[in-house]
Amino acid sequence: MKKVGIVGLGEYLPEKILTNADLEKIVDTSDEWITTRTGIKERHLVQEGQATSDLAFLAAQKALKNANLKPEDLDLILVATITPDMPFPAVAAIIQDKLGAKHAAAFDISAACAGFVYGISVAEKFIASSVYKNALVIGAETLSSVTDWQDRNTCVLFGDGAGAVVLSEVKKGGIISTYLGCDGSKVGILNLPAGGSRNPATTETVRNRQHYLKMQGNELFKIAVNTMTEAAQTVLKQAGMTFSDVDLIIPHQANERIIMAVAKKLGIPKERVYLNIERCGNMSSASTVTALCEAVEEGKVKKGDIILLDAFGAGLVWGACVIEW
Numbered sequence: 001m002k003k004v005g006i007v008g009l010g011e012y013l014p015e016k017i018l019t020n021a022d023l024e025k026i027v028d029t030s031d032e033w034i035t036t037r038t039g040i041k042e043r044h045l046v047q048e049g050q051a052t053s054d055l056a057f058l059a060a061q062k063a064l065k066n067a068n069l070k071p072e073d074l075d076l077i078l079v080a081t082i083t084p085d086m087p088f089p090a091v092a093a094i095i096q097d098k099l100g101a102k103h104a105a106a107f108d109i110s111a112a113c114a115g116f117v118y119g120i121s122v123a124e125k126f127i128a129s130s131v132y133k134n135a136l137v138i139g140a141e142t143l144s145s146v147t148d149w150q151d152r153n154t155c156v157l158f159g160d161g162a163g164a165v166v167l168s169e170v171k172k173g174g175i176i177s178t179y180l181g182c183d184g185s186k187v188g189i190l191n192l193p194a195g196g197s198r199n200p201a202t203t204e205t206v207r208n209r210q211h212y213l214k215m216q217g218n219e220l221f222k223i224a225v226n227t228m229t230e231a232a233q234t235v236l237k238q239a240g241m242t243f244s245d246v247d248l249i250i251p252h253q254a255n256e257r258i259i260m261a262v263a264k265k266l267g268i269p270k271e272r273v274y275l276n277i278e279r280c281g282n283m284s285s286a287s288t289v290t291a292l293c294e295a296v297e298e299g300k301v302k303k304g305d306i307i308l309l310d311a312f313g314a315g316l317v318w319g320a321c322v323i324e325w
């Protein structure tokens with residue numbers, strides 16, 4: 001099997017910023033509540049008319065440039081998203097056309113906040129087994145399009161954005177271990193109830209606000225902490241490593257309290273945890289990848305470093321990955 005690594009990265013965050021002070025004018029909330037309960041101060045939101053593929057495309061262009069590759073070099077495009085432009089076809093197909101990636105197969109992955117880790121895990125297998133040479137994996141969301149701006153329990157949490165990586169064969173380092181999991185018995189505690197085949201769109205579903213994301217946040221909190229802790233332990237064990245080997249953990253950014261509780265359980269000091277939640281909120285599948293892009297850009301990831309990605313979200317699904325940079 002070939003060694004597979006990340007050879008290019010790029011992110012795009014929409015220009016519009018919604019602060020906690022702005023939210024105070026929309027729902028009954030406060031900067032103090034949002035900051036202390038979540039760690040979020042502001043989030044980026046799309047302009048009217050901007051869709052997930054628009055964000056994904058800009059992130060993808062940057063990642064390709066960073067990898068020194070042309071669109072024609074791509075064999076595979078995967079887009080992790082739960083907010084596609086439309087139910088079908090896939091955002092990945094739109095990106096394939098926009099980029100002009102004539103030789104690439106393309107499909108979407110619906111694994112919510114773990115989508116990017118699912119994506120790199122799938123792409124890695126194609127390259128490791130010599131089926132493909134170069135893959136583009138994107139995590140992109142416009143969660144603002146499924147956010148109920150009248151529900152203070154959820155609307156303060158989410159943001160829009162996209163990040164992309166290019167995976168290719170590497171001589172040294174690269175992806176050491178991946179671990180994916182799912183517990184589908186808890187579909188009900190985080191979902192978007194209508195608009196699919198179970199509850200097709202009707203005037204009643206619209207009136208009942210069923211086209212917005214619903215979440216039992218409190219119930220999820222404990223599960224998120226335990227699951228992310230276990231996923232990190234499992235993937236490191238698979239890699240034959242311990243937490244002292246990890247230079248930086250880049251977790252899914254749902255809640256700073258969840259992240260810090262996981263780090264505490266794992267015995268990883270705060271300085272070795274990367275956060276962008278304060279500036280971006282929870283961007284589901286775009287969170288882990290944009291945090292990775294920013295950590296690299298800020299020089300927090302150096303050649304030879306061991307990084308741990310750890311994500312959890314609706315499904316419930318989870319995924320973790322150990323990479324030697």
Ligand code: ACO
Binds near residue numbers: 028153
């Ligand atoms: N402003 C002010 N008060 C609020 C707000 C708000 N924005 N939202 C809720 N409250 C109130 C509640 O009404 C409640 O009031 P009450 O005690 O009078 O009933 C009180 O604050 C506490 O509410 P909780 O829900 O218990 O607050 P909690 O501390 O659990 O924080 C949160 C809520 C931030 C959602 C947290 O539970 C969380 O982060 N959960 C996990 C989310 C997660 O991991 N999701 C998975 C990934 S996302 C994905 O896959 C798309």
